[in-house]
Amino acid sequence: MRSHNIIVQDDFSNHFRFCLQHEAPTRVPIEAEDFQDDFYTRQFVSRLSVDHAGWLRILSLADGTSANRLSTIHDCWDAITALLRRGMVKVYRLTHLKGYDGQQGEKKHYPIIDSTQGLQYHFVPTTVLLVHEPSDTRFFKNDPEQAKQFIQQLTQQQALNEKQLVSILDAIVLKWPIGGTQHPQRIAALTRAMVSGEVAVVTERTRMTVPTSSPASSNNALPVETITPKPATLGPHEEPGYVPKENPHSGLHNQAALTPDFKTSVDSFKTTRPVDMRNLSLEDKTARKALKGQGWSKKKVKQVLKSGDNFTETPYQAGDKLYGFNTAGRARNLDNSAYLLDEAGMKEVKEKYFTQGHWDKEGVKDYLALPCFNSASTIDAIEVTKPTTGIQSTIGKATELLRYDGADGYTTGTLGKIMGGGGRQATLDPSALKLFGK
DSSP, X not given: OOOXXXXXXXXXXXXXXXXXXXXXXXXXXXXXXXXXXXXXXXXHHHHBOOOHHHHHHHHHHHHOOOGGGOOSHHHHHHHHHHHHXXXXXXXXXXXXXXXXXXXXXXXXXXXXXXXXXXXXXXXXEGGGGGTOOOXXXXXXXXXXXXXXXXXXXXXXXXXXXXXXXHHHHHHSOOSSOOOOSSHHHHHHHXXXXXXXXSEEEEEESSOOBOXXXXXXXXXXSOBOOEEOOOOOOSSXXXXXXXXXXXXXXXXXXXXXXXXXXXXXXXXXXXXXXXXOTTSOOHHHHHHHHHHHHTTOOHHHHHHHHXXXXXXXXXXEOTTXXXXXXXXXXXXXXXXXXXXXXXXXXXXXXXXXXXXXXXXXXXXXXXXXXXXXXXXXXXXXXXXXXXXXXXXXXXXXXXXXXXXXEOGGGOBOOOEEEEEOOOXXXXXXXXXXXXXXXX
16 A cells, blocks of 8 residues: 655754654554644644645545545634544654754765674764664664764774774764763764664665655655855844844744743743652652762752653763743842753754744743743853762653733733743753853
8 A cells, every 4th residue: 555755843943753654663663643632633733834726635545534524624623623632633743853944954964883794884863764764774772782883883893993983873863962072072972862763874885865845835745955154143133233123933922022920830830740759760759869979959859850751860060051041131040040051952943943043932831831921031141160970851741821911911811832842841950050151
């Protein structure tokens, strides 16, 4: 039966493959998106950049729905939401296409490693295999010993040198920060990515590129994978006479004329990860002990545990920089700042959400699960004052009710919102921090 490479994009430049019932990947160890909640599923569908005709085509392929029954795009949203909830269509996030904007550019190649046996290995993001599945692929998910042995074998054969290792890590956007520039740290980062299922190894003799065509040309076509240079700056340009353009990004959080209502958000903001402090996993127990050692209260420790998962310890040295998004004019209290970005985390956020001289504050809010009252209109720089160990975690989903108010009494009314999270946050001992330059 013919497969349809249906790839769609949402408002935050995330790409997804829609798989019909007979198309769900069987060999690729990647979980489909979870659609157990009606509200979240409907919101997810409404954010996708698919027009009425596009939805009709997807629905026709999925269950033969007639266009006569779906006269508006809202009807389509309801129909596709029902299919997702029933599992008749599976959705997979294509993390290797994050930030692709449809413009032509340099095609992204994944580095080739030549072994002494005459084989060539490609270390590729596993999500590539959702759109292009070579015949000979090795997965190392949940198998740390095999991953270590494979890397060790390549290193001993001198097939994997430092330059190649750097090129592999540069080509693959890792979920976890590398944690340093030394060889052991890079080896550990690559091994961790293989074991977590982020990275697979393809054996081929020809250079591998994701199949390409214009994403706008056909719902069956795969997007061109491009690398778009990102401005290396934290804010608008500072050249004399520069006048910032209007923020080009969509979303209420990017509208300068709208102000989020503090009370509506602060009273309703909730993280979604369930945590039972009397029955913690070993990982959470280790994180709790470390957080208590940093001097955080029981209440704050529980808040941090509920805010994310995948807790790891990361060493920091005096002089290291941390960052935190904030509302302009709002003072930061370091004694209450448990959710920060280190330099690797900040670099990742910039690459995703700083384009055309402007921050996509709606995207930042979603990726970092910021409450509405944090307008992400300024960035606080923080300095580590002494060697310390921080706790990093992957930011989880959060929900809130929010309201934006404008001039002349205009208001959006109270809206429900789910933030997907996904960024990496760092929690450090406040006594080892100071505001940069103070």
